Amino acid sequence: MSKAPSTQATRLLKQAGVSYTEHLYRYEDKGGTAVSARELAVEEHAVIKTLVMEDDKGSPLIILMHGDREVSTKELARQIGAKAVQPCKPEVANRHSGYLVGGTSPLGTKKAMPVYAEASILDLDRIYLNGGSRGFLVGLDPRDLDQVLRVNRVQVAIP
Secondary structure (H helix, E strand, O other): OOOOOOOHHHHHHHHOOOOOEEEEOOOOOOOHHHHHHHHHOOOHHHEEEEEEEEEOOOOEEEEEEEOOOEEOHHHHHHHHOOOOEEEOOHHHHHHHHOOOOOOOOOOOOOOOOOEEEEHHHHHOOOEEEEEEEOOEEEEEOHHHHHHHHOOEEEOOEEO
16 A cells, blocks of 8 residues: 555544554545544544534534444433534535544644543554545554643543
């Protein structure tokens, strides 16, 4: 495969001195984390989705979730003190993050947004999350991600 791209996400990781690995795979439209986990031969639980959502006031936020779990938007809203939370439309998510949906990274977003993470993500030894381009994940220690992003821990996973 070709060389990994240089993205806002990887530039931020390098600037922060974070050690990470680069993983390219053949992107499949609507394939999600099941495809990337299969292509990288890792557990889908360790592949972390980056979801751009907005609260009832239209303020954007990022929620990081295990690839094999869904987000309870009702519980997320309750835990962050909002009346409601819903996923952004793809074009709105693209505008907030500066990335195309399917290639959204929580790192180096165009607009600064609060980042929430399912608390159990930070208990894993290694995670794989989008590196800022479709078909490109970075592998890193979740504690490094927490150090760079200062994530807010929540418990909103639906098995």
